[in-house]
Amino acid sequence: MARFLGYLAKRIVNYIVMIFVATSLTYFLACAFMSPRSNYESRTPRPSQESIEASLDKANLNDKTPVTERYQRWLSNIVTDWNWGLSPAGDSVNNEITSRIGASVKLMLLSTILSIVIGVSLGVYTAQRQYQWQDRFWSGLASVFLVIPTVVLAILIVFFAIEINQQTGQRIFYVTGLSSYDGPNFFIGLIDFLQHILLPTIVLTIISSVGYHLNQRTYLLDEMHADYVRTARAKGLTKKQAIRKHALRASLIPTSVNVAFSIASIFTGAVMTEKIFAIHGMGEYFINCINNNNINGAVAVAAFSGACTLVGALLADLFAAALDPRIKMS
Amino acid sequence: MAENTTQTSGAPKDENTLGIFSAKAAAAAVNAQTSSRTMWGDAWKRLKRNKLAVIGIIWIGIVIVVALTADLWVPGTLGNPTETDSATMAQNSRLAPSPDHPFGTDTLGRDVLCRVIYGSRISLAVGVLATAISTMLGLIMGALAAYYGGIWDTIIMRLADIFLAFPYTLFVIAMLAVIGPGIQNVFIAIGILGWPSIARVFRSAILTVKENDYVDAARAMGASDARIIARHIFPNSVAVIVVYATMNIGSAILTEAALSFLGMGVQAPNPSWGIMIQDGATYLATQPWLMIMPGLAILTTVLAFTLLGDGLRDALDVKMKDA
Numbered sequence: 001m002a003r004f005l006g007y008l009a010k011r012i013v014n015y016i017v018m019i020f021v022a023t024s025l026t027y028f029l030a031c032a033f034m035s036p037r038s039n040y041e042s043r044t045p046r047p048s049q050e051s052i053e054a055s056l057d058k059a060n061l062n063d064k065t066p067v068t069e070r071y072q073r074w075l076s077n078i079v080t081d082w083n084w085g086l087s088p089a090g091d092s093v094n095n096e097i098t099s100r101i102g103a104s105v106k107l108m109l110l111s112t113i114l115s116i117v118i119g120v121s122l123g124v125y126t127a128q129r130q131y132q133w134q135d136r137f138w139s140g141l142a143s144v145f146l147v148i149p150t151v152v153l154a155i156l157i158v159f160f161a162i163e164i165n166q167q168t169g170q171r172i173f174y175v176t177g178l179s180s181y182d183g184p185n186f187f188i189g190l191i192d193f194l195q196h197i198l199l200p201t202i203v204l205t206i207i208s209s210v211g212y213h214l215n216q217r218t219y220l221l222d223e224m225h226a227d228y229v230r231t232a233r234a235k236g237l238t239k240k241q242a243i244r245k246h247a248l249r250a251s252l253i254p255t256s257v258n259v260a261f262s263i264a265s266i267f268t269g270a271v272m273t274e275k276i277f278a279i280h281g282m283g284e285y286f287i288n289c290i291n292n293n294n295i296n297g298a299v300a301v302a303a304f305s306g307a308c309t310l311v312g313a314l315l316a317d318l319f320a321a322a323l324d325p326r327i328k329m330s
Numbered sequence: 331m332a333e334n335t336t337q338t339s340g341a342p343k344d345e346n347t348l349g350i351f352s353a354k355a356a357a358a359a360v361n362a363q364t365s366s367r368t369m370w371g372d373a374w375k376r377l378k379r380n381k382l383a384v385i386g387i388i389w390i391g392i393v394i395v396v397a398l399t400a401d402l403w404v405p406g407t408l409g410n411p412t413e414t415d416s417a418t419m420a421q422n423s424r425l426a427p428s429p430d431h432p433f434g435t436d437t438l439g440r441d442v443l444c445r446v447i448y449g450s451r452i453s454l455a456v457g458v459l460a461t462a463i464s465t466m467l468g469l470i471m472g473a474l475a476a477y478y479g480g481i482w483d484t485i486i487m488r489l490a491d492i493f494l495a496f497p498y499t500l501f502v503i504a505m506l507a508v509i510g511p512g513i514q515n516v517f518i519a520i521g522i523l524g525w526p527s528i529a530r531v532f533r534s535a536i537l538t539v540k541e542n543d544y545v546d547a548a549r550a551m552g553a554s555d556a557r558i559i560a561r562h563i564f565p566n567s568v569a570v571i572v573v574y575a576t577m578n579i580g581s582a583i584l585t586e587a588a589l590s591f592l593g594m595g596v597q598a599p600n601p602s603w604g605i606m607i608q609d610g611a612t613y614l615a616t617q618p619w620l621m622i623m624p625g626l627a628i629l630t631t632v633l634a635f636t637l638l639g640d641g642l643r644d645a646l647d648v649k650m651k652d653a
Contacts, residue, residue, distance in 0.1 A: 147584070147636055148628075150588065151607055152607060159614050162615070265497070268499040272592075306495060
C-alpha cells in the first residue's frame with residue numbers, strides 16, 4: 001500500500017509539473033502573440049500615451065516590460081495571493097472565473113460521469129452480442145453520432161425540445177442559460193436547474209459516450225477471445241461468468257486510460273454547447289479572452305483545462321491501479 | 331506492379347457484381363482472379379468485400395468528382411455560390427426546395443445546393459491538406475522520438491502529452507486568433523496542431539518494428555539511420571499511418587465546420603459548411619433545409635471517411651489500441 005501511495009504521489013507531482021510547464025508556455029505564447037496595447041490604441045478618441053502605459057502597467061500587460069519580468073510578477077501573484085491578474089480593461093480575472101467556473105464544472109462533471117457509465121455499459125452490452133441486431137443497431141447509431149457535427153446535434157435537440165414545449169403547452173425544457181429562479185425554495189431551484197442543464201448535458205453525453213462505447217466494445221472483444229477466458233470456460237464457468245470475472249476487468253484498464261484524454265475533448269464540446277445554449281461558462285470566456293487580447297484570462301482558462309485533465313488522469317490512474325494488480329505490485 | 335494490375339483488371343467488374351449478386355458470389359469472383367501476393371493487393375481484395383467501405387469509397391469518389399468539376403457545370407445551372415443579386419434577392423430569399431433549386435435558397439437568394447457543392451471544396455481541401463501537414467509533422471516527431479530514444483523521446487512525448495491534455499480546438503482557435511482567420515490559416519492551424527496523436531501512433535509502430543532482426547542486419551551492413559527509417563521501418567508501419575490519416579481527414583473536416591460555426595474559421599461569403607449551418611440555424615423551425623442540407627453534407631462525407639478508415643483498418647489488420 002505504501003508503495004502504491006508513493007506511486008500515486010509520483011504521478012501527482014508529474015502531472016503538476018506538466019501543468020505548470022504547459023501553463024507557463026501558454027503564458028509566453030500568449031504574451032508573444034496577443035497585443036493588449038492594441039485595445040487601447042484602437043479606441044476613439046485615442047487615450048494619451050501616459051494613460052495607455054499606466055493602464056497596461058497596472059494590469060501587468062505592458063509589452064515594454066521584459067516578458068520574464070512580467071512572468072515573474074504574474075507567477076508570484078498566483079503563488080502568494082492566488083491572484084490570476086487583470087484583463088486589459090482592468091477587471092479581475094478571478095472574479096470572472098469564479099462566476100463562470102461553476103457552470104462549466106457542473107456541465108462537464110455530469111456529462112463525463114454519464115458518458116462513462118452509458119458508453120461503457122453499451123460497449124459491454126454490444127460486445128457480448130457481437131453481430132446480432134442489438135450490436136448492429138447501437139454501433140450504427142454510434143457511427144452516426146461520431147460524425148455528426150456537435151452544432152447540428154445540439155441545434156436539432158433544441159429544435160425538438162421547443163416542439164415538445166409547444167405541443168404540451170408547458171415549459172419543460174429551457175434552451176438558454178442555467179437558471180431562471182432566484183427564490184429561496186431549494187427544490188424549485190433544483191428542478192429549475194435540472195430543466196436548464198438537461199439539454200446541454202444530453203448533447204455532451206451523446207458525443208462523448210460514443211468513444212467509450214466503441215472502444216469498450218473493441219477492448220472487451222479482444223479479451224473475450226484470449227486464452228485465459230477459454231481456460232475459465234473450460235473450468236466450467238458460464239460465458240457470462242467468464243466475461244464478468246475475467247475479461248471485463250482486463251478490458252476496463254485501457255478504457256480507464258482513455259478517461260484522462262477524453263476530458264480535453266469534453267471541454268472542447270463544452271465550448272460549442274456553451275455557445276449554443278448561451279451558458280456563461282469557461283469556454284465562452286476563453287473565446288472572449290482571445291478576441292479581447294486578454295492574456296491573463298486566456299492563460300487562466302488554459303490552466304483550468306489542464307487542472308481538469310489532471311483530475312481525469314488521476315482518476316484514470318486510480319481506476320487502473322484498482323483493476324490492474326501489476327501496478328500495485330511494481 | 332502487382333497491385334496496379336489487380337486494381338485495373340479486377341476493380342470495375344467486382345464493384346458491379348457486389349451491387350447485384352450476393353456477397354458469396356462476389357467473394358467467389360474475387361477468388362477466381364489470380365491471387366495477389368503483395369500486402370496492398372491483399373488489402374484491396376479484403377477492402378472490396380467490405381460493403382460499408384465500398385459505399386464510403388464511392389461516396390468519397392462522388393464528392394471529389396463533383397468538387398473538382400464544379401466550375402464546369404454548376405455556375406451555368408445553379409448560379410454563383412458567393413455573389414448576390416440585389417435586384418432579385420428579396421423574391422429569391424429562402425425559397426423552399428424545388429426543381430430549380432433542389433436544396434432551396436438561402437436568405438441572400440443563393441442556391442443552397444450550389445453552396446453545398448462549393449463547400450465540399452473547402453472541406454476536402456482542409457481535410458486533406460491539414461491531414462498532410464499533421465501527418466508529415468507527426469512522422470518526423472514520432473521517428474525522432476522512437477528511433478533516437480532517450481532525451482529526444484522524453485521531450486517529444488512530454489510535449490505531445492501536453493498538447494493532448496489541452497483541448498485541441500481551443501489551441502486551434504488561439505492560433506487562428508494570432509494568424510488571422512481564412513481558409514489557408516485554417517488548414518495550417520489544424521495541420522500544425524494535429525501532430526501529437528499521429529506521432530504517438532508512429533512512435534509505437536516504430537518501436538515494434540525496430541526490434542526485428544532485419545533492422546539489425548541492415549545496420550550491420552552499414553545502412554545509415556535515414557536509410558533504415560525510409561527503407562525498412564517506414565514501409566512496415568505505413569499501414570497504421572494510412573488508416574490513421576484516413577480517419578483524420580474526417581475529423582479535420584469536423585473541426586473546420588466547428589471553427590467556421592464559431593466565426594473563427596473560413597469567413598463569409600465563402601461557402602463553408604460550418605458557416606452555412608450557422609446561417610441556417612436561425613431558420614430551423616421555418617426553413618429547415620438551410621441547416622439540414624449542409625449538416626447532411628458534413629455527416630455523409632465524414633461518415634464516408636470513417637467507414638473507409640474502418641475498412642482499411644480491418645483490411646490491413648491494424649491494431650488501433652494505442653492510438
